[in-house]
Amino acid sequence: KGLRGKEHQRAPRIPSQFSQEERVAMKEALKGAIQIPTVSFSPEELNTTALAEFGEYIHKVFPTVFKTSFIRHEAVGEYSHLFTVQGSDPSLQPYMLLAHIDVVPAPDEGWDVPPFSGLESDGFIYGRGTLDNKNSLMAILQALELLLIRNYIPRRSFFIALGHDEEVSGVNGARKISALLQARGIQLAFIVDEGSFILDGFIPNLQKPFAMVSVSEKGAINLMLQVNMTPGHSSAPPKETSIGILAAAVSRLEQTPMPNMFGGGPLKMALQQLANEFPFPTNIVLSNLWLFQPLVSRLMERNYITNALVRTTTALTMFNAGIKVNVIPPVAQATVNFRIHPAQTVQEVLKLAKDIVADDRIQFHVLNAFDPLPVSPSDDQALGYQLLRQTIQSVFPEVNIVAPGTCIGNTDSRHYTNLTTGIYRFNPIYLQPQSFSSIHGINEKISVLAYETQVKFIFEFIQNADADPRQGPSMPSWGLMAVGSFSLLTIPGPSCLPVDVSCS
Ligand SMILES: CCCCCCCCCCCCCCCCCC(=O)N[C@@H](Cc1ccccc1)C(=O)O
Ligand SMILES: [Zn+2]
Numbered sequence: 001k002g003l004r005g006k007e008h009q010r011a012p013r014i015p016s017q018f019s020q021e022e023r024v025a026m027k028e029a030l031k032g033a034i035q036i037p038t039v040s041f042s043p044e045e046l047n048t049t050a051l052a053e054f055g056e057y058i059h060k061v062f063p064t065v066f067k068t069s070f071i072r073h074e075a076v077g078e079y080s081h082l083f084t085v086q087g088s089d090p091s092l093q094p095y096m097l098l099a100h101i102d103v104v105p106a107p108d109e110g111w112d113v114p115p116f117s118g119l120e121s122d123g124f125i126y127g128r129g130t131l132d133n134k135n136s137l138m139a140i141l142q143a144l145e146l147l148l149i150r151n152y153i154p155r156r157s158f159f160i161a162l163g164h165d166e167e168v169s170g171v172n173g174a175r176k177i178s179a180l181l182q183a184r185g186i187q188l189a190f191i192v193d194e195g196s197f198i199l200d201g202f203i204p205n206l207q208k209p210f211a212m213v214s215v216s217e218k219g220a221i222n223l224m225l226q227v228n229m230t231p232g233h234s235s236a237p238p239k240e241t242s243i244g245i246l247a248a249a250v251s252r253l254e255q256t257p258m259p260n261m262f263g264g265g266p267l268k269m270a271l272q273q274l275a276n277e278f279p280f281p282t283n284i285v286l287s288n289l290w291l292f293q294p295l296v297s298r299l300m301e302r303n304y305i306t307n308a309l310v311r312t313t314t315a316l317t318m319f320n321a322g323i324k325v326n327v328i329p330p331v332a333q334a335t336v337n338f339r340i341h342p343a344q345t346v347q348e349v350l351k352l353a354k355d356i357v358a359d360d361r362i363q364f365h366v367l368n369a370f371d372p373l374p375v376s377p378s379d380d381q382a383l384g385y386q387l388l389r390q391t392i393q394s395v396f397p398e399v400n401i402v403a404p405g406t407c408i409g410n411t412d413s414r415h416y417t418n419l420t421t422g423i424y425r426f427n428p429i430y431l432q433p434q435s436f437s438s439i440h441g442i443n444e445k446i447s448v449l450a451y452e453t454q455v456k457f458i459f460e461f462i463q464n465a466d467a468d469p470r471q472g473p474s475m476p477s478w479g480l481m482a483v484g485s486f487s488l489l490t491i492p493g494p495s496c497l498p499v500d501v502s503c504s
């Protein structure tokens with residue numbers, strides 16, 4: 001399967017049709033992945049046995065990916081994986097597909113089936129990771145395996161980066177892969193990661209599902225508030241205790257929402273694109289946001305998911321105080337998790353928080369913080385966005401609208417802003433509000449059909465990224481965007497790299 005003598009050859013289009021045997025094998029492969037409990041509890045507490053087993057598992061179920069001469073596999077940060085797929089046309093700028101191996105914990109309580117059983121029932125595969133994010137990981141490798149079996153040779157080079165600690169920050173997985181690629185001088189045309197879906201039933205009166213491709217991601221602050229008081233006997237308490245002072249402060253934060261920033265991010269554009277999907281009079285209202293913006297911004301606040309799209313959210317997540325029933329506590333601590341709207345910054349939110357608390361006895365400690373991610377382009381010239389749009393339209397012809405959005409959670413993709421300005425977060429899966437609750441919740445599941453469609457999507461996407469940009473009226477002249485020449489496999493060996501890498 002070497003590339004010798006095949007440089008610059010056009011790859012023929014391969015139909016995304018899979019045999020019955022392949023369809024059974026792909027769902028069984030996903031079930032096997034779910035059965036490996038790759039749980040991240042904290043940055044220090046990962047299930048490294050399961051992570052190591054997962055590395056062996058993908059080797060076993062995707063043998064062609066691992067033995068193909070134009071694909072290089074490296075383990076990074078011990079348990080993350082980087083695949084470099086060398087395309088036949090070095091003039092095309094490479095792209096990267098992301099997914100993560102780890103999952104959040106899943107206690108057995110409340111689940112209809114054990115969360116790491118991977119059991120199939122009524123056409124669904126159940127288990128932790130079926131939507132977040134082993135579906136993406138397995139679909140990417142599965143699609144590549146199936147293309148390789150059909151002797152497909154990609155034109156455009158691409159990377160596949162599989163992080164092992166996304167659920168606890170990504171600092172040992174994604175961040176190290178990013179540093180490694182930067183050290184190799186790689187610049188990417190775009191990145192596709194998890195983070196948004198084909199949304200079904202999230203907006204009242206919008207009958208049809210629409211695809212939201214997140215072009216930005218909220219920032220975050222974990223802010224610890226602390227009050228220190230002189231301890232004493234509880235039989236003669238002072239007028240105020242550390243617990244009381246802190247409780248009042250965090251309550252003020254909870255009761256005073258950050259300002260509504262509607263109009264300052266991608267949401268306004270999305271609603272304008274969706275306007276004609278709504279019945280009268282909503283269609284008129286959304287088509288005339290110059291007039292109705294104040295009304296729409298208020299309506300968005302009514303539901304906790306759409307509320308998260310219009311403002312920086314404030315969530316009280318931890319509260320620790322007290323050492324004994326009859327001791328006035330010397331210290332009280334609370335942690336507040338802010339998710340920052342794309343139109344605000346860490347500094348602005350910190351200032352607002354301090355003004356709301358307005359109490360000198362409270363100390364503020366920023367545990368960690370980062371600004372919202374830059375907004376990636378979604379115009380006609382944006383290669384990654386247009387490839388996603390094109391593939392959505394062909395795989396989901398019933399979906400009328402593809403709109404840009406903001407991811408309300410954080411993803412591994414935030415570690416890659418040094419490599420590209422085009423970061424897109426999209427899972428080719430229908431998501432209803434109840435399935436949204438199952439992510440990090442109970443009874444997470446994916447239908448067998450949805451998983452097959454996800455494989456088909458990636459299978460088509462890789463080929464679309466290779467299509468001749470001069471063909472097709474909807475395709476802009478992307479060839480002009482690829483400057484220079486890229487050779488990804490003739491790079492310095494691991495020994496001269498600043499991060500922990502080993503090749504297989
Ligand atoms: C026009 C109206 C549209 C209606 C929008 C409805 C949006 C609903 C879809 C939301 C999908 C959200 C998927 C988020 C993926 C986030 C993954 C995640 O949980 N990441 C963690 C990462 C993290 C960060 C920091 C420390 C540890 C982990 C997170 O907490 O964000
Ligand atoms: Zn995830």
Ligand SMILES: [Zn+2]
Binds near residue numbers: 104132167440
């Ligand atoms: Zn998650």
